[in-house]
Amino acid sequence: MSDLSKENHSDSNxxxxxxxxxxxxxxxxxxxxxEHNSLETLEKEIRDAVEFEQDLERLTKDEVxxxxxxxxxxxxxxxxxxSSTGRxxxxxxxxxxxTLELSLARALQSVADKTxxxxxxxxxxxxxxxxxxxxxxxxxxxxxxxxxxDKIVVVTHTRPxxxxxxxxxxxxxRVSQFHGHQD
Numbered sequence: 001m002s003d004l005s006k007e008n009h010s011d012s013n014x015x016x017x018x019x020x021x022x023x024x025x026x027x028x029x030x031x032x033x034x035e036h037n038s039l040e041t042l043e044k045e046i047r048d049a050v051e052f053e054q055d056l057e058r059l060t061k062d063e064v065x066x067x068x069x070x071x072x073x074x075x076x077x078x079x080x081x082x083s084s085t086g087r088x089x090x091x092x093x094x095x096x097x098x099t100l101e102l103s104l105a106r107a108l109q110s111v112a113d114k115t116x117x118x119x120x121x122x123x124x125x126x127x128x129x130x131x132x133x134x135x136x137x138x139x140x141x142x143x144x145x146x147x148x149x150d151k152i153v154v155v156t157h158t159r160p161x162x163x164x165x166x167x168x169x170x171x172x173x174r175v176s177q178f179h180g181h182q183d
Contacts, residue, residue, distance in 0.1 A: 020138050074139070133173070138158060138160055141155050146167060151165070
């Protein structure tokens with residue numbers, strides 16, 4: 001990959017991370033205002049938030065699809081974790097919440113509110129394993145484990161997943177407290 005190509009890829013990742021965080025904040029606000037929350041409501045709010053971001057800045061169809069998929073994956077996984085374990089955001093992220101940017105922590109905590117999670121019925125899964133993160137996909141803050149060598153990688157802000165620096169593998173799983181490594 002040429003230096004120019006790497007720079008363009010980096011700029012694209014930064015743009016997508018900014019839109020991911022903006023969409024997450026919009027979803028949090030809209031869910032707080034909603035009278036009735038369900039899985040359908042969450043999916044609609046994700047679509048609306050991504051469309052809003054698309055209207056702000058021209059996003060390609062691929063970028064829209066990626067943002068939608070990544071938001072669905074993370075919010076559904078968070079909801080499933082909270083409802084099945086009774087644990088909170090800190091345990092799902094498996095990092096100290098003080099290392100998160102305050103706005104990201106607030107948005108995730110709001111979406112993860114236990115009463116709201118119970119109402120959302122987040123049982124539906126993405127077509128692929130929602131706990132799988134592949135190089136280049138955006139992931140919100142948390143702890144991830146390489147599927148090959150079990151190297152732990154801590155992510156403190158929304159950014160693309162990078163190849164494993166130990167074994168060069170490109171697939172990771174989120175590691176949450178009380179769930180440990182996923183097999």
